[in-house]
Amino acid sequence: MLSVVIPTYNEEAMVPRTAAVIADVLDAASIPFExxxxxDGSRDGSWDRIQDASAASSRVRGVRFSRNFGKESAILAGLSSARGDCCVVIDCDLQHPPAKIVEMYRLWQDGYEIVEGQKASRGSEGALHSLAARIFYAVISKATGFDMAHASDFKLLDRKAVTVLVNMRERCAFFRALSSWVGFKTAAIEFDVADREAGESKWSTLSLVKYAVNNITSFSTAPMQLVTVLGVIMLVISVVFGFISLAQKIAGQALEGFTTVILLQLFSSSIVMISLGIIGYYIAKIYEEVKSRPRYIIAEACGTDADGQPDQEALR
Structure with a gap:
């Protein structure tokens, strides 16, 4: 059986449409599914629509967080609740084309354990957003050693890969990178990002920046290496200006260059503060990890279990 995991946040207009489209696609391909x-703590009527879809079909289940925990937590919660032999993660806004699920499933039947959905185009993004995305993926690709230029959360995972991901103990997980890091036999398919049918993007510029910083620091220590690089740069600058100061002293011009000294002090102070900020951010991440709080809290669930009884397993 195939489990389709659908993270949902303020998508009341899309839940019925998404459930219907995915069901039609998989039924036409004769693929058993749930x-x-x-x-993820929606503030609109998303949960009511999920309950309606679950009441209309025994193949639809739902879990609701007690508050908004973020998309990464929603994905992991869905994978934890899934009962299928393989799982597909897809966005609720249908910008990931459901028809590609069939192609992913056939590749899984051929023996592939992870099938990556890679963006052939990014849809109708703004120029600034597109530039920021390219910079982020260039940084994360360099940091992780994987080419993530066209990566997405749209992918199929075999039960083995799902078990590995769910059992990872880190709190700040970056699903897009971790699903590549775990290895296994991997294939890739390309897709074009579709336009939204309803609603609007829930990602603001600030939230995207926070998402990028959080994921880079949770998966890589590259920013910590930046501190070392900045230190080396400051050492080189200090040596150069040290020689200049010594030459001026010998030449009897020691009073000249006072402005340069002030600028150098301001520059070095800025580097020190930036470095302390990076180190402090990592210390904060360590603090979050050692508290060992749950990744998410499930408030309620809907749907039935394998025996047709109310699904209580998701609440555990």
């Missing part, structure tokens, strides 16, 4: 909607 859908697991994960309501």
């Amino acid at each position: 859908m697991v909607f994960v309501d």
Whole structure:
């Protein structure tokens, strides 16, 4: 059986449409499936729509977070609740084309354990957003050693890969990178990002920046290496200006260059503060990890278990 995991946040207009489209696609391909909607603390009627879809079909289940925990947590919660032999993660806004699920499933039947959905185009993004995305993926690709220029959360995972991901103990998980890091036999398919049918993007510029910083620092120590690089740069600058100061002293011009000294002090102070900020951010990440709080809290669930009884397993 295939489990389709659908993270959902303020998508009341899309939940019925998404459930219907995915069901039609998989029924036409004769693929046994279930859908697991994960309501990430939505403030609209998303949970009511998920409950309606679950009441209309025994193949639809849902879990609702007690508050918004973020998309990464929603994905992991869906994978934890999924009962299928393989799982597909897909966005609720249908910008990931459901028809590609069939192609992913056939590749899984051929023996592939992870099937990556790679973006052939990014849809109707703004120029600034597109530039920021390219910079982020260039940085994360360099940091992780994987080419993530066209990566997405749209992918199929075999049960083995799902078990590995769910059992990872880190709190700040970056699903897009971790699903590549775990290895296994991998294939890739390309897709074009579709336009939204309803609603609007829930990602603001600030939230995207926070998402990028959080994921880079949670998966890589590259920013910590930046501190070392900045230190080396400051050492070189200090040596150069040290020789200049010594030459001026010998030449009897020691009073000249006072402005340069002030600028150098301001520059070095800025580097020190930036370095302390980077180190402090990593210390904060360590603090979050050692508290060992749960990744998410499930408030309620809907749907039935394998025996047709109310699904209580998701609440554990």
